[in-house]
Amino acid sequence: EAQVTQNPRYLITVTGKKLTVTCSQNMNHEYMSWYRQDPGLGLRQIYYSMNVEVTDKGDVPEGYKVSRKEKRNFPLILESPSPNQTSLYFCASSLVDRVGYEQFFGPGTRLTVL
Amino acid sequence: KQEVTQIPAALSVPEGENLVLNCSFTDSAIYNLQWFRQDPGKGLTSLLLIQSSQREQTSGRLNASLDKSSGRSTLYIAASQPGDSATYLCAVKPNTNAGKSTFGDGTTLTVKP
Numbered sequence: 001e002a003q004v005t006q007n008p009r010y011l012i013t014v015t016g017k018k019l020t021v022t023c024s025q026n027m028n029h030e031y032m033s034w035y036r037q038d039p040g041l042g043l044r045q046i047y048y049s050m051n052v053e054v055t056d057k058g059d060v061p062e063g064y065k066v067s068r069k070e071k072r073n074f075p076l077i078l079e080s081p082s083p084n085q086t087s088l089y090f091c092a093s094s095l096v097d098r099v100g101y102e103q104f105f106g107p108g109t110r111l112t113v114l
Numbered sequence: 115k116q117e118v119t120q121i122p123a124a125l126s127v128p129e130g131e132n133l134v135l136n137c138s139f140t141d142s143a144i145y146n147l148q149w150f151r152q153d154p155g156k157g158l159t160s161l162l163l164i165q166s167s168q169r170e171q172t173s174g175r176l177n178a179s180l181d182k183s184s185g186r187s188t189l190y191i192a193a194s195q196p197g198d199s200a201t202y203l204c205a206v207k208p209n210t211n212a213g214k215s216t217f218g219d220g221t222t223l224t225v226k227p
Contacts (some may be wrong), residue, residue, distance in 0.1 A: 033215065043203065043217040050213055054150070058214065090157060100146060100165060101212055107156040 002027045003107035006091050012112045013081055016050040020110050021076045023091030032074040033058070033103070034066065036087040043090070049074055050096065081113045116141045118206055120218035127194055128226050135189040135221045137204035142182045147209040149178050149189050150218070153199045161202075162189070166209060194225045 029112045033048035045058030047067040065077040090107040117140045150158040162171045162178040170179040177190040201220040
């Protein structure tokens with residue numbers, strides 16, 4: 001089944017404890033992206049990657065890191081999480097072609113930072 | 115900076131009604147516009163993707179239109195059903211950088227039996 005998977009789905013952690021949220025897709029998509037969703041603020045883009053070894057900042061990259069060493073994986077790293085990073089996180093992927101950039105989303109990771 | 119607005123924020127209709135959801139964007143230089151559905155606590159499901167050169171797309175009871183010059187898109191849902199109850203989001207990509215996406219805040223639709 002074609003899908004975007006995220007792990008973990010739920011995570012409660014404490015301030016300053018480094019964590020990684022994994023994202024993997026099995027559709028051979030070049031493009032991948034991370035978003036966070038907050039009440040009243042909607043979905044905001046954190047980072048995106050057009051292909052392996054190519055990453056760029058979205059609208060809210062502060063406090064996050066990403067890497068794209070393999071086409072299928074795009075992990076989101078919080079080096080020193082803070083309570084304002086408590087949010088619902090989504091990973092998405094798409095092909096980069098002339099039909100262009102129809103994004104498919106993962107199920108989400110609900111992160112709570114105490 | 116691109117801003118995407120969806121009005122109304124919430125909509126309640128009786129089953130069977132045809133309805134229109136609106137999405138407005140401030141910068142008409144877009145690459146594409148995509149409509150999504152989100153059920154409570156779930157991820158986003160892609161409904162329709164309209165390229166900047168297209169005027170509309172259809173899938174089943176759904177029809178999405180795009181008017182770039184006026185900065186508007188509409189999602190038309192025919193013969194609504196209780197199972198259509200969800201939040202509907204639109205997102206645009208700029209033609210200067212198709213890697214970026216800007217989302218609207220969504221319209222929460224409730225279809226009453």
